[in-house]
Amino acid sequence: MAEELAETDDKAEEQGALAAEPARPEPPLPALLAMPLLRIEGVVKKFGGVRAVDGALLDINAGEFFALLGPSGCGKTTLLRMLAGFETPDEGRILLNGRDIAQVLPHERPVNMMFQNYALFPHLSVRDNIAFGLKRAGMPRAEIKARVAEMVELVKLKGLEKRKPDQLSGGQRQRVALARSLARRPQLLLLDEPLAALDKKLRESTQVELMEVQRRLGMTFIIVTHDQEEAMTVADRIGVMNAGRLEQVASPRELYEAPGSRWIAEFVGDINLFEGNMQSRELNRLTIATRDAGALAVAEPRNPVGKTDVAVAIRPEKVKLSRRGPVVDAINAHAVNRLEGVVADVGYLGGTTTYKVKLASGAMLRCSMANTTRLDVDAYGLGQHVVAWFTPDDCVVLEQ
Structure with a gap:
């Protein structure tokens, strides 16, 4: 038994132990710094x-x-x-x-x-x-x-x-x-x-x-x-x-x-994705026509978009919900994307509440909102009509 334990120890040590010094000399200091x-x-x-x-x-x-x-x-x-x-x-x-x-x-x-x-x-x-x-x-x-x-x-x-x-x-x-x-x-x-x-x-x-x-x-x-x-x-x-x-x-x-690809965007965290086509570019804003959310205004990304077929990505916590939507006027109306829908699902998670909003197209928009009050009497219920909104800066453009 003692011999078996010794063999086990030796094997584990062989795999995990380190030599005190490398066999060859290290590169000179200037090379190490670079x-x-x-x-x-x-x-x-x-x-x-x-x-x-x-x-x-x-x-x-x-x-x-x-x-x-x-x-x-x-x-x-x-x-x-x-x-x-x-x-x-x-x-x-x-x-x-x-x-x-x-x-x-x-x-x-x-x-x-x-x-x-x-x-x-x-x-x-x-x-x-x-x-x-x-x-x-x-x-x-x-x-x-x-x-x-x-x-x-x-x-x-x-x-x-x-x-x-x-x-x-x-x-x-x-x-x-x-x-x-x-x-x-x-x-x-x-x-x-x-x-x-x-x-x-x-x-x-x-x-x-x-x-x-x-x-x-x-x-x-x-x-x-x-x-x-x-x-x-x-x-x-x-x-x-x-x-x-x-x-x-x-x-x-x-x-x-700023996920570098659609796969990264979908793998890391939760995200809403809307397929679409780039329609126009004006004042550092892209207008993208989507199948499920209509025309969306998106901040122009740092790297130029090389394709017309793109997807618009929005994290759930960037989406705001209200009963009437944000107050905007004719001058800054383009600075907000506004979507209407009905609450289809509610998930209470303690610190946050997640909502799934069914849009007119039938697509689901996910939203995550912080629970900032102990008993939120204004929380949204199933079947309630709501307005979801987010800014162009909240969106990420991903090429297909």
């Missing part, structure tokens, strides 16, 4: 005839919290495993501080990975789990003790050092796994769905703690998640993957407010 910490150049990974990762191009800067977001099977975990060294690219390069690590063994690269199931050793205490990689690296006993104490303090586990994993809550086990991953101070920490096993409230609080740890250490984190809210909360930038390709890389705000 390059990102991590550069992924045309990386391809095939399984049979399927390209799980298809020509990924990505730069990630030192000290950045980066998220890989996408639906199941999009290739995000495969890309993460290539960064960790558990998969080898069929094409392309992975440069860490200018050095190609695509063929470097996992334990020889300054990268560590925190697994979804935490992979804690059940027979070891919190202290020994955190110290495991340090002992294998040959760190002096006094330094191990100091480093473990530092990690325990960092992840708020003081007083729990002697407990075994089965004596800890899910959130506490997650912190132990994080401390063990950070103990050897990797240049890059990879997190594979690290909060998936936690309940909603614990997941939200742990997200904040994870951000605090990353900022205090100034370390580069890459997290893989299918949870959009999680990615939006923790990440400085997000790379959205679809069918093996990076569809868009942007800040959470830009990704949400």
